[in-house]
Amino acid sequence: MAQVHPMAVVHPGARLHETVEVGPYAVIGEKVTIGEGTRVGPHVVIDGRTTIGARNRIFPFASVGGAPQDLKYAGEDTQLIIGDGNTIRESATLNIGTAGGGGVTRVGNNNLFMACSHVAHDCVVGNGCVIANSVALAGHVHVDDAVILGGLSAVHQFTRLGKHAFVAGGAMVTMDVPPYCMVQGDRAELAGLNLVGLQRHGFNEEQISRIKEAYKILFRSKLQLAEALARLKEEMGGHSEITYLMDFVSQSKRGLTR
Numbered sequence: 245m246a247q248v249h250p251m252a253v254v255h256p257g258a259r260l261h262e263t264v265e266v267g268p269y270a271v272i273g274e275k276v277t278i279g280e281g282t283r284v285g286p287h288v289v290i291d292g293r294t295t296i297g298a299r300n301r302i303f304p305f306a307s308v309g310g311a312p313q314d315l316k317y318a319g320e321d322t323q324l325i326i327g328d329g330n331t332i333r334e335s336a337t338l339n340i341g342t343a344g345g346g347g348v349t350r351v352g353n354n355n356l357f358m359a360c361s362h363v364a365h366d367c368v369v370g371n372g373c374v375i376a377n378s379v380a381l382a383g384h385v386h387v388d389d390a391v392i393l394g395g396l397s398a399v400h401q402f403t404r405l406g407k408h409a410f411v412a413g414g415a416m417v418t419m420d421v422p423p424y425c426m427v428q429g430d431r432a433e434l435a436g437l438n439l440v441g442l443q444r445h446g447f448n449e450e451q452i453s454r455i456k457e458a459y460k461i462l463f464r465s466k467l468q469l470a471e472a473l474a475r476l477k478e479e480m481g482g483h484s485e486i487t488y489l490m491d492f493v494s495q496s497k498r499g500l501t502r
Contacts, residue, residue: 246278249286267304275321276309279328292340293321297328297353307337312365314383317342327353327371338363345384352389364401376413388423390445392438406492408445410438420496422462423489424455427501434463434501451485458486462493463502469493 246260249268254260257274264278267286272278276290279298284290287304294309302308309324311317322341325348332338336357341348345366352371360378363369367381370389375381379393382401387393391405394413399405406423416430424442426435437459442452458480462472473490480486493500 261298273309292324294324294326294340296326297330299328300326300330300332302332303334303336303359305335306332307335308332310337310339312339312342312383314342314365316344317365320347322347322349322365324349324351326351329354330357331355332357333361334359336361336363339365341366342383358395370407390441392441400498403498404492404496407488408438408441410441417501419499419501420492421501423492424485425459425501432501447485451483454480454483454486455489458489462489 246262246264246266248254248266251268252266252270254266254272255274258272259277261278261280263281266284269286270284270288273291275293277295279296281299282296283301285302285304288302288306290308292309320343322343324338324340330351339349342365349365349367351369354371355369355373357375358377361375362380364381364383366384369387372390373387374392376393376395378396380398382399384402385399386404388405388407390407391409393411396413397411397415400418403417403420405421408424409421410426411417412428415428415432417427417432421427424437426438427433428435437455458476461475465472473494476486476490
C-alpha cells in the first residue's frame, strides 16, 4: 500500500504505486496514476486524467492536472502526462490539455518547476528544463530540452523555445526562440548565445565554434533567411547541432526572435 497520510483524501479509483508517499491534506482524484517513488507533499491537489511517472517530488499547494484556463474548455476528458524525476515546487500549476490542442499537456523528465510557475493547456516541456519562479507558459507552448526560463518571464501561446535556449528574467517572449540563444527584454530580443549552458551540457569547442558561426550567418549577416539557411547547409549541414538549428528555423510558424 502507498504511504498515505490519514488526513489526505485519495479517491479509491486513483492508482498509486506502493512506494508513493502522500502528505496530509493532499487531494488526489479518481483518474490519477502516480508512479514509483513519487512524493506528494501536504495540501497538493492532483486532479484530472493525470499520469505522473517515477521519483517526482511535488511540494505543498501545487495544483497538478486542473482544468485548463481556456473559455472553450467544456469538461472534455483530456490529459496531463508527466515523466520521471521532476520537481514541482510550491503553488506551481500544470493544467490538462484541451480537445482543440490535441488533448494532452506533456512534461518530460528531470525538470524543475519553481514556485508559482504555470504550465498551461497543451504545452510540451522536454527534459532537463528549469522554469523559474512565477514563469508563465501560455497554451500550446513547446519548450525543447535544457531550456532555462528566468523568473517572472512569460511566453506567448503557440511559441516554441529551442534546445539550450536561455530566457532572461522578466522577458516577454512573443516569437520563437532559436536553439542555443539567449533572449531578454520586452518584447524579447536576441542577446547572444548561451555559451555557458552549452559548455555545461558537454558541447566541445568545435561544436561551439560552429554554432557561433551559424549565429553570425543567420542573425548578423545581410543575407535573407533562405539564403542564410542554404549557406549553412552547404558549409555545416553535416553536423547534428547545425542540422537541428536549421530545422528549427525553417519550421518556425510564429517567426523568430531577432
